[in-house]
Amino acid sequence: AQLPAVTVVGLGPMGRAMAGTLLDHAVPVTVFNRTASRADAAVAAGARRAITAKDALDAADLVIVSLTHYRAMYDLLESAADRLAGKVLVNLSSGTPREAERAAAWAVRHGAEFLTGGIMVPATLVGDDTAYAFYSGPREVLDRWSDTLALLARPEYVGADPGLALLWYQALLDLFMTTLVGTSHAAALMKSAGVQAETFLPYASDLLAQMPFFLDGAAEEIDRREYPDVGASLAMMAAGIDHIATTSEDAQIDSRLPAAVRDLYRRALDLGFGGHGSGSVYEAIVAPAQ
Ligand code: NDP
Known part of the structure; x- marks a missing residue:
């Protein structure tokens, strides 16, 4: 059976991939974007072009929003807020949990239902078997639309609080981005001695592949x-990161990343965890220095 029509608001790489995936599954799609020309490819692939926000909202009961930030949703849709009644808005844009809470309240005030989403793959993997997305908000709304949303990414429901999906999304991006920046920092350290990233990065990949072992427990x-x-005390790690911060300064590269980690280990030392395992750095994170 044919799935109901969908409007996709926002045609950056993600919105374009979502519209394309829905069209591939014969879902009727209407697209709406601030810069109208960015809709050309989707229209050529069979989507309908909405010229106004009113047009976009009237075209389907499910409205998927994929924009740079939450503010863009208001910039695009506020002028037609009176057309929101009876719609389901699913916002898959990046934002903070608080912004999602405010957006859900805004949608409900205008008679719409609201789901927050956090999609965990790049545009090239939208619709792939590996793709998944966190959702929060009313469970029955996700259940009602899960056949359509599952075409984009496997839905993972994380709770009724509208902010939760973005907290899950951010927690994983927190890990992802600090790992990427850590890799860049390590590569810069090696480059200061003339070692090419090409030579160094295979070792970085090996270490990252071993991370599940370090997370065990x-x-x-x-x-x-x-x-x-169990063989890696906090005091030992604190001494090690101190050396890395100093070596970074000596190498005249930015030392703030290892210095920030060093400061967290030092704070945990101050809290009395020197003889505990290095995981006790967690205590410094949840009890920040005043
Ligand atoms: P982009 O930042 O490229 O999205 C741009 C879209 O937002 C365009 O449609 C743009 O319109 C619109 N936009 C931005 N500001 C405004 C505004 N003030 N008013 C109206 N429209 C505005 O992002 P992506 O497509 O890459 O991603 C979309 C969302 O998905 C982002 O929140 C991103 O964090 C998230 N995401 C992205 C991933 C990725 O790999 N790219 C992966 C997972 C999540 P215009 O064309 O007119 O400029």
Whole structure:
């Protein structure tokens, strides 16, 4: 059976990939974008072009929003807010949990239902078997639209609070981005001695592949807030990162990343965790220095 029509608002790489995936599954799609010309490819592939926000909202019961930030949603749709009644708005844009809460309240005030989404793949993998997205908001709304949304990414429901999907999304991006920046920093350290990234990065990949081993037991440690020393004490790690910060300064590269990590280990030392396992740095993160 044919799935109901969808409007896609926002045609950056993600919105274009979503519109394309829906069209591939014979879903009737209307597209709406601030810069109208960016809709040309989707229109050539069979989408309908909405010229106004009113047109975009009237075209389908499900409206998927994929914009740079939450503010853009208001910039685009506020003028037609009186057409929101009875619609389901699914915002898959980046934002903060608070922004999602305000957006949900805004949508509900105008008679719409609202789901927050956080999609965990790049545009090239939208619609792929590996793709998944966190959703929060009213469960029955996700259930009602899950056949359509599952075409883009496997839905993972994380709770009724509208902010939750973005918190999950951000937590994983927090890890992702700090890992990428850590990799760039390590490469810069090696480059200061003339070692090419091409030579160094295979070792970085090996280390990242070993990370599950280092995370073994971390969940229990954090949930119980007990950090047994199984061969890597906090004091040992604090000394090691101190050396990395100093070496970065000596190499005249930016040392703020290792210095920030060093400061967290130092703070955990101050809290008395020197003889505990290095996972006790968690205590410094949840009890920041005043
Ligand atoms: P872009 O930042 O390229 O999205 C641009 C879209 O936002 C365009 O449609 C643009 O319109 C619109 N836009 C921006 N500001 C405004 C505004 N003030 N008013 C109206 N429209 C505006 O992002 P992507 O397509 O790459 O991603 C979309 C969302 O998905 C982002 O929130 C991103 O963080 C998230 N995401 C992206 C991933 C990726 O790999 N790209 C992966 C996972 C999530 P115009 O064309 O007129 O400029």
